[in-house]
Amino acid sequence: MPDAPALDIVVLAGGISHERDVSLRSGRRVADGLASEGHRVTLREPDATLLPFLAEHRPDVVWPALHGASGEDGALRGLLDALGLPYVGARSNASGLAWQKPVAKTVVQAAGVATPDWITVTRDAFRELGASSVLDAVLHRLATPVVVKPASGGSAQGVSLVDERGSLPRALVDAFTYSELAIIERRIIGTEVSVSVVDTGDGPVALPLVEIEPISGDYSFEARYNAGETVFYTPARLEESLAATVADAGLAAHAVLGLRHISRVDFIVDEAGTPWFLEANVLPGLTETSLLPQAIDAAGLRPGTVYADLARKAMADGTD
Ligand SMILES: Nc1ncnc2c1ncn2[C@@H]1O[C@H](COP(=O)(O)OP(=O)(O)O)[C@@H](O)[C@H]1O
Ligand SMILES: [Mg+2]
Incomplete structure (x- = not known):
């Protein structure tokens, strides 16, 4: 959409969650990507001045790049709904559901996707x-x-x-x-694979799978955010039909959890070829070492374009 008007977008990043620093890095990336597409971007912390600012400023769309509570548990999203502001990502209730891993596992299992006991x-x-x-x-x-x-x-x-x-x-x-x-x-022994799901208007699409091979054998916090500690393969080194099965399981989890616009669903694929659902993230990491941006690259897309398309989609979907 070359002639589409620039949007006024507020990117939320930071917060008091345990993933504050990761969120600041994700938020900066999203803000830079949106700005490179010509949008007017304001980067804000979710602090005591945020809601009055949003109520007054009324951006076209809010882009929450917040990990952990209260960005992913649905609390802040519910308040954006209350203010009548459109935002990118799962609605409040679906966020809250996915945020609680045992609840998400129960729901996804009922839809026929395997999850470890x-x-x-x-x-x-x-x-x-x-x-x-x-x-x-x-x-x-x-x-x-x-x-x-x-x-x-x-x-x-x-x-x-x-x-x-x-x-x-x-x-x-x-x-x-x-x-x-x-x-x-x-514990499932196998290959760890992430399914990135985005919907910029044509329904949820699974991007190329990212395979994760931490050098230490443990995909820990350190292995995630220090370059070189994990080897990623995008697309994953899985046989084509198995990759399609995993992608379908990711899309099934995204759908049954009621997610929207963007998510990342984490699996371990065992030797028998069963993808075991671990969890779904409503705001996957978007830092320089994160999985979803790698999947975007592998799909031949530009992160900024995808983030901007998601903003437009969120605006078109309107408020709850
Ligand atoms: N059941 C499991 N079997 C094997 N590895 C697991 C299992 N659950 C989690 N892990 C490992 O721990 C990591 C973090 O678990 P996950 O449930 O995805 O939580 P987080 O929300 O912290 O990413 C995973 O990326 C995976 O490497
Ligand atoms: Mg995970």
Whole structure:
């Protein structure tokens, strides 16, 4: 759309979440991309001055580049709805649903997509019932190796790969620093693959899959944001029909969770070729080392163009 008018876009980045720094990096990228497409961009923090500013300024569209709470849990999006401002990405309720991993897993599993068996444990139950008896019950159902993670979160913060029972209490305590609810999940051994989904007007489309191979074997916070610590393959080195199966599983998860415009759905594909759903991100990382921008590149598109098309789509979709 060469002659489309420039939009007035507010990009939100930063915030008080555990992923503040990642968000600032994502937000800067989005803002630069939109500006390179000729749009008027204001980069704002979600602080006490934000809502009055938006109510007064009334941009054409808001582009939330916020990771973690309250950008991904739906809270801020609900307030944008209340102000009658269009925004890019999942609506408030769908965001809240995807943000809670055990809820998202339940919904996605009901739609026929595999997700690793899991048990949730609250911080209070762990304290009240005693670590040892809780672990006995957990291991009655799940055998090690397992993965322990906060029920809500991102960037692998509070996530531990656990090989034996002795490491479980520490892993749970780590997860509880990020969330009152922890998930203990069967560890899937296989190839980690991310499905980036974008809808700029023609329905949700899966971009080329990104395969993740952390050099340390653990796709940790450090492996994510330090260049060179992870090898990415885009497109993933999967056989064509398997890649199509994984892409379809990603699109199915995006649809059943009620997501919109943009998402990234994370899977591990096991040796038998089953894609196991780990989680869906309503605001995937958009930093220089993040997966979705790599998928955009691999599709032969420019990130700025895609972010601008998403802004236009959000504006066309209007408010809730
Ligand atoms: N069930 C699992 N089996 C194997 N690896 C896992 C499993 N769950 C998580 N992981 C690893 O931990 C990382 C973070 O988990 P994820 O659920 O995607 O949380 P986050 O929201 O922090 O990205 C994944 O990228 C993957 O490398
Ligand atoms: Mg993830």
